Amino acid sequence: MHDEALLIATVAMAFVLAFGLGFLAYHLRLPPLVGYLLAGVALGPFTPGFVADSGMAGQLAEMGVILLMFGVGLHFSAADLMAVRWIAVPGAIGQILLATLLGTGMAMAWGWSLGAGIVLGLCLSVASTVVLLRALEDRNQVTSANGRIAVGWLIVEDLAMVLALVLLPAFAELLGGQAGEHAAEGNLLVNLLITLGKVAAFVTVAILLGPKLVPWLLKQVARTGSRELFTLSVLAVALGIAYGSAKLFGVSFALGAFFAGVVLSESHFSHRAAADSLPLQDAFAILFFVSVGMLFDPSILIREPLAVLAVLLLIIIGKSILAFLIVIIMGYPKSTALTVSASLAQIGEFSFILAGLGVSMGLMPGEGRDLILAGALLSITLNPLAFGAVDRLLAWMRRGTYGEKRLARLQGQLAELRKRTEAREAEHGLQLKNLVELFPIFADLDAQAREDLLLLFRPRTAAPGERIIRKGDRPDAAYFISKGGVQVSVGGREIPLGPGEFFGEMALLSGARRSADVTATDYCQLLMLDQREFRTFVARHPRLREHLDELAAQRSAMNRDGAEPNSVPAA
Ligand code: CMP
Numbered sequence: 214m215h216d217e218a219l220l221i222a223t224v225a226m227a228f229v230l231a232f233g234l235g236f237l238a239y240h241l242r243l244p245p246l247v248g249y250l251l252a253g254v255a256l257g258p259f260t261p262g263f264v265a266d267s268g269m270a271g272q273l274a275e276m277g278v279i280l281l282m283f284g285v286g287l288h289f290s291a292a293d294l295m296a297v298r299w300i301a302v303p304g305a306i307g308q309i310l311l312a313t314l315l316g317t318g319m320a321m322a323w324g325w326s327l328g329a330g331i332v333l334g335l336c337l338s339v340a341s342t343v344v345l346l347r348a349l350e351d352r353n354q355v356t357s358a359n360g361r362i363a364v365g366w367l368i369v370e371d372l373a374m375v376l377a378l379v380l381l382p383a384f385a386e387l388l389g390g391q392a393g394e395h396a397a398e399g400n401l402l403v404n405l406l407i408t409l410g411k412v413a414a415f416v417t418v419a420i421l422l423g424p425k426l427v428p429w430l431l432k433q434v435a436r437t438g439s440r441e442l443f444t445l446s447v448l449a450v451a452l453g454i455a456y457g458s459a460k461l462f463g464v465s466f467a468l469g470a471f472f473a474g475v476v477l478s479e480s481h482f483s484h485r486a487a488a489d490s491l492p493l494q495d496a497f498a499i500l501f502f503v504s505v506g507m508l509f510d511p512s513i514l515i516r517e518p519l520a521v522l523a524v525l526l527l528i529i530i531g532k533s534i535l536a537f538l539i540v541i542i543m544g545y546p547k548s549t550a551l552t553v554s555a556s557l558a559q560i561g562e563f564s565f566i567l568a569g570l571g572v573s574m575g576l577m578p579g580e581g582r583d584l585i586l587a588g589a590l591l592s593i594t595l596n597p598l599a600f601g602a603v604d605r606l607l608a609w610m611r612r613g614t615y616g617e618k619r620l621a622r623l624q625g626q627l628a629e630l631r632k633r634t635e636a637r638e639a640e641h642g643l644q645l646k647n648l649v650e651l652f653p654i655f656a657d658l659d660a661q662a663r664e665d666l667l668l669l670f671r672p673r674t675a676a677p678g679e680r681i682i683r684k685g686d687r688p689d690a691a692y693f694i695s696k697g698g699v700q701v702s703v704g705g706r707e708i709p710l711g712p713g714e715f716f717g718e719m720a721l722l723s724g725a726r727r728s729a730d731v732t733a734t735d736y737c738q739l740l741m742l743d744q745r746e747f748r749t750f751v752a753r754h755p756r757l758r759e760h761l762d763e764l765a766a767q768r769s770a771m772n773r774d775g776a777e778p779n780s781v782p783a784a
Pocket of ligand 1 (some may be wrong): 718719726728729731
């Protein structure tokens with residue numbers, strides 16, 4: 214009971230304060246996330262007043278990262294990732310190495326040990342996904358070529374951090390000199406191989422199995438027509454895969470969630486999944502910023518102002534220059550280089566995890582973590598300014614042609630991929646349109662219901678002379694004719710039915726046996742709706758039910774009238 218109340222108190226206070234300060238920040242023309250961060254500082258243990266549970270807030274923040282990465286994955290196909298790999302992979306690795314070197318040098322100049330320097334450097338070298346995406350979204354750049362490069366770069370950083378988290382303990386031993394040289398090396402190698410093997414297994418499963426399994430599962434859920442179940446399945450897939458892959462393969466939650474999104478991005482459920490998870494993504498992303506603020510001890514600003522400034526400059530200026538140079542060396546234009554630089558001029562979640570690990574292993578002094586938190590808070594706050602500076606720099610710099618060709622090629626490649634997705638969606642749209650054009654009975658259904666119906670239909674063919682329904686049988690399905698023709702034999706009469714018409718609904722509606730024989734007179738393409746799906750769908754759409762009832766009543770009246778001439782001798 215106590216814990217439950219604590220959770221509610223933490224979430225409630227976080228939302229209330231974040232809202233208030235975010236709103237205030239907006240009116241002061243500051244980015245709202247500055248308000249969220251300050252809400253966190255106010256709720257944290259280092260400021261007076263209410264103290265929220267920071268462990269709990271941290272976990273909620275992790276949920277935010279998971280949902281957000283899932284959302285990014287939904288807009289990112291495996292092909293997009295492959296398209297940017299030539300710049301993202303060398304760029305991210307190069308930047309991590311150089312930034313770590315820079316950080317190590319700075320720490321050693323302060324008199325820290327080599328191990329402490331490496332941990333600090335690594336922490337400063339990785340950027341936060343949440344912050345990056347917020348920035349790209351605000352500027353509508355997530356799907357631009359520059360945005361794709363920045364996100365791809367970040368994914369590679371995340372992958373590299375998975376390795377770093379595993380290797381750090383092994384290095385700790387090496388640097389601490391506890392284990393013998395060989396034992397340590399053996400350990401390192403084995404650890405490295407196991408980790409690489411796990412990551413490879415994870416990627417294989419994600420690429421081979423995922424794209425078949427996950428869309429299939431969602432399709433089954435969508436067929437139920439229950440929105441609630443669908444939203445639930447999206448959350449279950451995102452969180453389930455994130456947690457499962459973290460447990461099984463040792464990759465981070467966020468990376469698992471990202472691949473869950475990528476796996477889904479190829480199916481046309483991706484839009485619905487994105488729309489369903491968006492409000493939760495937003496809510497939890499705010500908790501992420503609040504929890505960063507909560508960990509922050511403002512006294513570090515007074516205790517170590519110069520060190521804080523050095524860390525901040527390394528993050529904002531040092532890393533930016535590195536990223537800028539790397540992108541230019543890779544042959545891309547200044548606009549790309551500046552966008553990537555600004556995107557990565559901050560640090561976040563991974564830095565805290567690494568810093569925590571470094572401190573707990575005795576590699577880095579506790580003040581290192583405080584410095585990193587200060588650096589994170591300040592660089593996140595200043596990040597929108599970095600983007601503003603990019604615009605000004607671009608306007609000021611002379612527009613050269615350097616690298617434009619390469620960027621244009623990448624843009625072309627990405628546009629090609631987008632076109633393919635759009636073609637797929639257009640085809641799906643066409644199917645929907647055809648459905649209504651062909652079957653006027655569905656004209657009243659809204660877009661979602663039509664989508665559901667497309668999922669429920671099972672295609673079936675019939676050859677001329679094939680009996681599809683036998684009079685007196687129990688009903689199993691209703692049939693909608695999309696091509697060909699059938700003949701209904703009832704009371705000695707033959708009634709032809711063609712494309713756009715349907716049959717087999719009477720017995721399903723009345724619960725009686727089949728009222729007539731139905732035989733194909735041509736090669737037919739039929740859309741079948743099984744009885745269970747028929748009943749649930751019709752029950753959910755009363756207007757459709759009315760139409761069907763009316764039509765069935767007409768048909769049975771016609772059969773009764775038609776039977777009369779046989780029983781009553783013609784006058
Ligand atoms: P059901 O009774 O389930 O199986 C036979 C089907 O033939 C029936 O549903 C109707 O869909 C169709 N049918 C029966 N009578 C007529 C009619 N008079 N005109 C058109 N279709 C009919």
